[in-house]
Amino acid sequence: xxxxxxxxxxxxxKTNTTIRTLHYYDEIGLLKPARTSKTGDRYYSTxxxxxxxxxxxxxxxxxxxxxxQKLLNNNEWDLRQSLSFQREELVIKRQQINHMxxxxxxxxxxxxxxxxxxxxxFIMLINSIQMEAEHKEWMxxxxxxxxxxxxxxxxxxxxxxxxxxxxxEFANIKKLVGTDHNDEHVQTVVAAIWDxxxxxxxxxxxxxxxxxxxxxxxxxxxxxxxVLFPSPFTVEEEEWLAxxxxxxxxxxxxxKIEDKKEND
Amino acid sequence: xxxxxxxxxxxxxKTNTTIRTLHYYDEIGLLKPARTSKTGDRYYSTxxxxxxxxxxxxxxxxxxxxxxQKLLNNNEWDLRQSLSFQREELVIKRQQINHMxxxxxxxxxxxxxxxxxxxxxFIMLINSIQMEAEHKEWMxxxxxxxxxxxxxxxxxxxxxxxxxxxxxEFANIKKLVGTDHNDEHVQTVVAAIWDxxxxxxxxxxxxxxxxxxxxxxxxxxxxxxxVLFPSPFTVEEEEWLAxxxxxxxxxxxxxKIEDKKEND
DNA sequence: ATTGTATCTAACGTAACGTGAGGTTTTATA
DNA sequence: TATAAAACCTCACGTTACGTTAGATACAAT
Numbered sequence: 001x002x003x004x005x006x007x008x009x010x011x012x013x014k015t016n017t018t019i020r021t022l023h024y025y026d027e028i029g030l031l032k033p034a035r036t037s038k039t040g041d042r043y044y045s046t047x048x049x050x051x052x053x054x055x056x057x058x059x060x061x062x063x064x065x066x067x068x069q070k071l072l073n074n075n076e077w078d079l080r081q082s083l084s085f086q087r088e089e090l091v092i093k094r095q096q097i098n099h100m101x102x103x104x105x106x107x108x109x110x111x112x113x114x115x116x117x118x119x120x121x122f123i124m125l126i127n128s129i130q131m132e133a134e135h136k137e138w139m140x141x142x143x144x145x146x147x148x149x150x151x152x153x154x155x156x157x158x159x160x161x162x163x164x165x166x167x168x169e170f171a172n173i174k175k176l177v178g179t180d181h182n183d184e185h186v187q188t189v190v191a192a193i194w195d196x197x198x199x200x201x202x203x204x205x206x207x208x209x210x211x212x213x214x215x216x217x218x219x220x221x222x223x224x225x226x227v228l229f230p231s232p233f234t235v236e237e238e239e240w241l242a243x244x245x246x247x248x249x250x251x252x253x254x255x256k257i258e259d260k261k262e263n264d
Numbered sequence: 265x266x267x268x269x270x271x272x273x274x275x276x277x278k279t280n281t282t283i284r285t286l287h288y289y290d291e292i293g294l295l296k297p298a299r300t301s302k303t304g305d306r307y308y309s310t311x312x313x314x315x316x317x318x319x320x321x322x323x324x325x326x327x328x329x330x331x332x333q334k335l336l337n338n339n340e341w342d343l344r345q346s347l348s349f350q351r352e353e354l355v356i357k358r359q360q361i362n363h364m365x366x367x368x369x370x371x372x373x374x375x376x377x378x379x380x381x382x383x384x385x386f387i388m389l390i391n392s393i394q395m396e397a398e399h400k401e402w403m404x405x406x407x408x409x410x411x412x413x414x415x416x417x418x419x420x421x422x423x424x425x426x427x428x429x430x431x432x433e434f435a436n437i438k439k440l441v442g443t444d445h446n447d448e449h450v451q452t453v454v455a456a457i458w459d460x461x462x463x464x465x466x467x468x469x470x471x472x473x474x475x476x477x478x479x480x481x482x483x484x485x486x487x488x489x490x491v492l493f494p495s496p497f498t499v500e501e502e503e504w505l506a507x508x509x510x511x512x513x514x515x516x517x518x519x520k521i522e523d524k525k526e527n528d
Numbered sequence: 529a530t531t532g533t534a535t536c537t538a539a540c541g542t543a544a545c546g547t548g549a550g551g552t553t554t555t556a557t558a
Numbered sequence: 559t560a561t562a563a564a565a566c567c568t569c570a571c572g573t574t575a576c577g578t579t580a581g582a583t584a585c586a587a588t
Binding site for chain 4: 529530531532533534535536537538539540541542543544545546547548549550551552553554555556557558
């Protein structure tokens with residue numbers, strides 16, 4: 001009542017914005033106040049407070065300034081559609097954040113148990129959670145649906161437990177790289193990894209058989225496609241590990257499976 | 265196995281990134297591949313796939329690239345703390361998004377009932393939901409806590425109903441501005457608004473009395489503070505409405521309250 | 529005459545790339 | 559063998575919504 005216009009500083013306080021923000025809105029034509037012809041100072045009217053409120057509110061709803069500008073001009077905004085759309089976008093964002101939080105929880109649970117974690121192993125585990133959907137999609141190319149279902153139909157808790165065990169045993173592998181494959185210690189660790197796989201999917205041998213069958217298919221897919229399963233091991237480590245595993249399987253009598261294959 | 269290095273295009277496909285992204289990571293020193301001395305072409309080794317996976321994963325967890333850079337260098341990252349912190353940030357973000365979605369739901373419910381809504385009224389209603397926390401805080405300066413509790417302790421559904429009624433009646437006001445305050449039509453609309461207030465808080469007269477008492481306090485606060493309650497009316501509309509309301513109250517016999525005040 | 533306050537314009541910095549523009553090398557084709 | 563296509567390179571501007579100096583101007587108070 002006392003004054004029906006504000007200078008920019010006062011107006012910024014009233015609208016809980018900053019001078020710079022008002023300058024910017026002026027610059028992009030979102031809110032052009034009156035000007036004194038001499039000094040060029042900006043003068044805002046009382047009614048323009050509401051305009052700022054509109055802008056702030058729409059910003060809060062997640063609109064970028066250029067869309068806000070259109071909404072302010074269009075007196076007959078197609079609000080309904082716009083708001084529904086905005087809502088859907090937010091719901092998607094929320095899903096993403098939920099997934100990120102879930103992933104972080106897994107990560108923290110891994111760290112809880114293993115006081116020091118090799119960064120590479122850690123990344124691999126996080127990645128396996130993060131990319132779950134893509135992994136499934138990829139596996140559908142080679143493995144029958146029911147096997148995939150079995151593998152991924154597992155509770156978060158169980159998943160966390162497995163992750164902890166993997167972190168532990170993979171760390172052991174990293175320590176042992178370069179030593180004798182036949183060493184008892186090495187074979188124990190490989191056995192532990194095998195146990196984890198077995199725990200995850202009791203018919204693991206079927207899956208391995210299946211993978212052996214479609215090995216060529218897989219290779220062809222891998223040639224051009226992105227790498228979906230990052231390995232926490234260096235090339236040298238991987239080669240060493242492959243040796244150790246093949247020796248383990250030999251000792252364990254993997255021949256049974258080979259027999260089975262030949263009987264088809 | 266066939267080759268142990270990749271040119272940038274191939275590597276981009278493998279890591280599911282773009283050439284530009286890899287250029288950028290090189291530029292900021294996040295991932296510097298080998299170069300041919302002659303042409304300057306970049307060559308990436310197999311092991312660098314894992315580095316990219318690390319970057320992608322940490323990005324997914326919401327880290328900015330400069331923090332990722334530090335994490336990649338620090339072999340003994342203080343991951344635990346970092347991840348917990350990150351988690352908290354995400355939880356806050358999720359809360360904000362939830363609030364935004366809730367606000368949008370209110371907005372959509374208003375639009376559902378009133379096929380055309382005045383933008384100014386609409387903004388005011390959204391704002392009242394959006395700023396609920398600040399409004400409460402502000403009211404604590406003048407109004408006893410239990411009154412605030414009573415006002416805001418109201419279900420979302422009821423809130424939505426009230427919003428619809430407010431949208432409708434305020435729209436009526438906008439139509440009537442300028443006509444005779446004493447007109448029956450005008451007085452009916454003002455009465456409807458009064459009913460809404462009464463519905464929201466049966467002891468509305470107590471609150472008004474209280475506000476009348478601390479009027480000076482409020483004025484003092486309003487002088488320097490941001491405008492928390494945006495009005496959907498222009499200055500002229502507000503003046504007209506004030507008149508209409510005071511006539512309504514006179515007719516209704518607001519004198520009782522005035523009496524009460526003098527009896528203190 | 530000087531100091532302080534409020535304002536102005538101009539212009540760079542931010543994050544993480546996308547998107548050309550214009551130039552070079554190597555490979556494939558007419 | 560001339561040329562066109564692939565794949566690469568280095569600038570360098572555009573994007574969002576302001577924050578942050580820097581230097582200049584107007585006006586009021588000391």
